[in-house]
Amino acid sequence: MKQTGDLNLVKKINKSIVLHHIRSDSPISRARIAEITGLTKATVSSLVNELIESSLAHEIGAGESSGGRKPMMLLFNGTAGYAIGVDLGVHDILAVLTDLTGKVVEEYRVQHDNASVEQVVGLLKASIRELIRRAPDSVYGIIGIGIGVPGICDENGNLLFAPNLGWENVPLQQQVEEEFDIPVVIDNEANAGAVGEKQFGAGKDTANLVYVSIGIGIGAGIIIKGELYRGATGFSGEIGHISIQHDGPKCRCGSLGCWELYASEHALLEKARIELGESADLESLLRMADAGEPAVSRLFERLSYYLGVGVVNIINGYNPDFIILGGRLARAEKWLMQPLQTVLEKRSLPHPREQLNVEFSSLGDRSTVLGASSFAIAKFFASTRVSVEHN
Numbered sequence: 327m328k329q330t331g332d333l334n335l336v337k338k339i340n341k342s343i344v345l346h347h348i349r350s351d352s353p354i355s356r357a358r359i360a361e362i363t364g365l366t367k368a369t370v371s372s373l374v375n376e377l378i379e380s381s382l383a384h385e386i387g388a389g390e391s392s393g394g395r396k397p398m399m400l401l402f403n404g405t406a407g408y409a410i411g412v413d414l415g416v417h418d419i420l421a422v423l424t425d426l427t428g429k430v431v432e433e434y435r436v437q438h439d440n441a442s443v444e445q446v447v448g449l450l451k452a453s454i455r456e457l458i459r460r461a462p463d464s465v466y467g468i469i470g471i472g473i474g475v476p477g478i479c480d481e482n483g484n485l486l487f488a489p490n491l492g493w494e495n496v497p498l499q500q501q502v503e504e505e506f507d508i509p510v511v512i513d514n515e516a517n518a519g520a521v522g523e524k525q526f527g528a529g530k531d532t533a534n535l536v537y538v539s540i541g542i543g544i545g546a547g548i549i550i551k552g553e554l555y556r557g558a559t560g561f562s563g564e565i566g567h568i569s570i571q572h573d574g575p576k577c578r579c580g581s582l583g584c585w586e587l588y589a590s591e592h593a594l595l596e597k598a599r600i601e602l603g604e605s606a607d608l609e610s611l612l613r614m615a616d617a618g619e620p621a622v623s624r625l626f627e628r629l630s631y632y633l634g635v636g637v638v639n640i641i642n643g644y645n646p647d648f649i650i651l652g653g654r655l656a657r658a659e660k661w662l663m664q665p666l667q668t669v670l671e672k673r674s675l676p677h678p679r680e681q682l683n684v685e686f687s688s689l690g691d692r693s694t695v696l697g698a699s700s701f702a703i704a705k706f707f708a709s710t711r712v713s714v715e716h717n
């Protein structure tokens with residue numbers, strides 16, 4: 327009696343393995359999949375036929391032959407469905423529609439003033455609705471929604487605490503799922519950013535990567551041996567609250583002298599207000615620096631010094647291959663990079679620095695949305711996959 331269940335399970339697992347190779351290695355032949363996986367050619371052929379029937383794979387013309395008949399090559403059908411990735415920011419929302427390979431096909435942005443949770447969640451839902459409206463027709467439609475949030479959340483997608491939004495205990499996953507009846511994944515924006523960089527950005531070939539998101543606050547997504555490190559209870563990466571001044575000013579988190587009090591966008595704007603005697607936003611500060619205002623370039627220089635002090639702690643503590651600096655302040659790369667490098671050279675330990683790359687994100691502000699969309703895509707494919715542990 328049990329046997330049938332086990333056979334179905336084995337078949338499901340094998341099918342997901344075959345699909346995995348079509349997704350990551352296409353164009354690929356049936357024979358090559360059999361060779362990599364150790365499955366028989368007959369098994370692979372029958373599973374591939376099912377995947378073709380369910381529109382997840384299709385065939386293209388003959389590939390290279392090692393003698394004999396040329397094999398038909400298989401491609402993953404990236405447009406069998408679409409996913410939505412959202413970056414819920416402290417002042418704005420960026421949402422993208424991607425195909426199942428993570429390629430962006432539509433984008434939508436909106437500003438908000440965080441008047442209330444209801445207002446922002448309303449705008450979030452409106453952004454998603456707009457992308458659903460723009461989505462091309464496809465076999466599976468919108469397969470999932472991933473949302474990166476500036477705070478910590480639990481495994482049920484409740485946003486527990488977002489200090490820079492001033493939000494606590496918002497059941498975001500439930501609210502969005504109820505609205506659209508589509509599976510939703512909620513995760514920290516820096517975690518999503520790290521995965522975005524690992525899959526689509528400069529971190530592609532990197533196993534040990536720290537993505538530092540520098541916005542109103544500072545957070546990090548940590549990838550160790552190719553996997554996102556979440557910590558014992560899912561709250562890793564709150565790196566903006568590493569204290570860099572033991573008796574410094576009080577932070578919202580309750581500690582003193584936290585890194586983000588010195589090196590975040592919020593810190594930059596505070597300093598600008600005090601020293602220039604007027605409030606300015608990041609965009610206008612960048613314009614003033616470009617226009618050669620020495621007071622403003624000094625602000626960026628000092629910020630990048632503090633940025634460097636924190637990055638040194640990451641280098642010495644984690645010994646990553648790659649540190650990618652993203653978030654809104656990545657726009658100031660031109661003003662930040664040189665002074666930052668000077669601090670790193672002076673202060674980080676020489677051995678962990680040897681093989682290290684430090685770069686600003688090349689994905690612009692898309693790291694988080696791409697990672698969020700890839701969480702949604704992973705959930706969709708995992709739902710058709712049965713893990714051995716669950717049996």
Ligand SMILES: [Zn+2]
Nearest residue numbers: 567577579584
């Ligand atoms: Zn703090």
